[in-house]
Amino acid sequence: MMISDFIKNKHLANRAGFGMSLQQITDFEQQSPKAIWKLYAQPHPLHAISFSSEQGAVDYTALSHLNASDKKLVQQLNRKRNIDINLNFLEAMVHGEDQLREKMAFFWHGHFASRVINANFSAHILNEIREHALGNFRDLLFAVSKAPAMLSFLNNQQNKKGHPNENFAREVMELFTMGRDNYTELDVREAARAFTGWSYDKDGQFLVRKKFHDTGSKTFLGKTGNFDGNDILDSILEQPVTAQFITRKLYRFLVNEQVDEEIVSLLSRDFYHSGYDIRQLVNSIFTADWFYDVKHIGNKVKSPIELMAGIMRILPMEIAYPENLIIYQKxxxxMLLYPPNVSGWPLGKAWIDSSTLLLRMQLPQIWTGLRPLELDVHNDDDLDMGLKQSRALAKAYKNPKISIDWSTVEVTFGGRDPFRILLQRQLSFEKALRDEYDSENIRLAIIEAMSTPEYQLC
Structure with a gap:
């Protein structure tokens, strides 16, 4: 089956970024996948994700000593800052020039899953992930392993000589590097001893509390020595299975949930021998002929963030209350910054059930003002990570004040078939739908195309 360059370019945009933007349509119709990939592969200056600073720095080690009133003020500040971080990250996905970096940061954000109330810690680990997203996996692993957000989330603050806490050591091996069944329970216990004392100070700076560190001899992955946490991470990286575990997970995220083990084996071998060069790995994926095989195109269910960002990229919009986007994520x-657990978010059909599918298909209609949201959102302190909506927000989210720049959209789509532009799979009833719309009804055609089940796929 012949696949047009336009479909290949959209496939690349969906996997290496968050979908084609309105401004990219002409280029995608005229240029080759090789030329488009050069645009995605081009490095750009990194702009850190931040939050508005209404107050000075907060000493989070002193919170337990605050009275109820002061503690409430700190919690409110955290909520606002976490909302800022969430929305700024989403903004980078939608409008950032470096789509590849933001897509890889989104992947690592789910891979190195952490969840903390402390907004300073959230911003720090997210920016570490974005900085190293296309760099060296060793640098990324060391950075997130020493981030206060991760040490706090996985309880390494409680990991002390004589009373080791195994949580951090176990998850580093099981979820972040080697995968289950590639280490023993003895390895977990010995690694936990090596990570004793890994902590952070009141300013959120990593430090090793020497009085809590176990300096005794340890046996890990068949080797014995006076190992510390750095030695453990380096030993893990020496294992080819680590490169294989990371490559397989990235293949499932970028290419197909049905893994081609032969391809993954070749990719992981090169990844290992490159010294864990992430940019080289993704370049090998996105420049391979097999990446554009028809079996990989339009086979992936968009995650909620990918769905939202994709709509926002193709429909230029101004949102009167950006905080509403937190409600739709929920x-x-x-919700960005809030993976369900240390395993991160699921893939594929796990995103689809009877209630979410209906909302996903109605989202373009809700955001363009054709219908109100018919679901209610409920406050849940744990689920919301402290991101409680205000009264104004609670009243506003069902009819979000979103202004679409329809004049620009209509000029760009003029003479083009919205279904061809927006979908990767042809609809059996597509021609019948097309015939209902003339050039004056292009808005309805775009919304209709975005409201199909096929738009849920990329």
């Missing part, structure tokens, strides 16, 4: 099941 309703769709994927």
């Amino acid at each position: 309703l769709l099941g994927q």
Whole structure:
């Protein structure tokens, strides 16, 4: 089956970024996938994700000593800052020039899953992930392993000589590097001893509390020595299975949930021998002929964030209350900064059930003002990570004040078939739908195309 360059370019945009933007349509119709990939592969200056600073720095080690009133003020500040970080990250996905970096940061954000109330810690680990997203996996692993957010989330603050806490050591091996069944319980216990004392100070700076560190001899992955946490991470990286575990997970995220083990084996071998060069790995994926095989195109269910960002990229919009986007993340099941657990978010059909599918298909109609949201969102302190909506927000989210720049959209789509532009799979009833719309009804055609089940796929 012949696949047009336009479909290949959209496939690349969906996997190496968050979908084609309105401004990219002409280039995608005229240029080759090789030329488009050069645009995605081009490095850009990194702009850190931040939050508005209404107050000075907060000493989070002193919170337990605050009275109830002061503690409430700190919690409110955290909520606002976490909302800022969430929305600024989403903004980078939608409008950032470096789509590849933001897509890889989104992947690592789920891979190195952490969840903390402390907004300073949230911003720090997210920016570490974005800085190293296309760099060296060793640098990324060391950075997130020493981040206060991760040490706090996985309880390494409680990991002390004589009373080791195994949580951090176990998850580093099981979820972040080697995968289950590639280490023993003895390895977990010995690694935990090596990580004793890994902590952070009141300013959120990593430090090793020497009086809590176990300096005794340890046996890990068949080797014995006076290992510390750095030695453990380096030993893990020496294992080819680590490169294989990371490559397989990235293949499932970028290419197909049905893994081609032969391809993954070749990719992981090169990844290992490159010294864990992430940019080289993704370049090998996105420049391979097999990446554009028809079996990989339009086979992936968009995650909620990918769905939202994709709509926002193709429909230029101004949102009167950006905080509403937090509500939609919650309703769709994927809140940035708040993965469900240390395993991160699921893939594929796990995103689809009877309630979420209906909302996903109605989202373009809700955001363009054709219908109100018919679901209610409920406050849940744990689920919301402290991101409680205000009264104004609670009243506003069902009819979000979103202004679409329809004049620009209509000029760009003029003479083009919205279904061809927006979908990767042809609809059996597509021609019948097309015939209902003339050039004056292009808005309805775009919304209709975005409201199909096929738009849920990329």
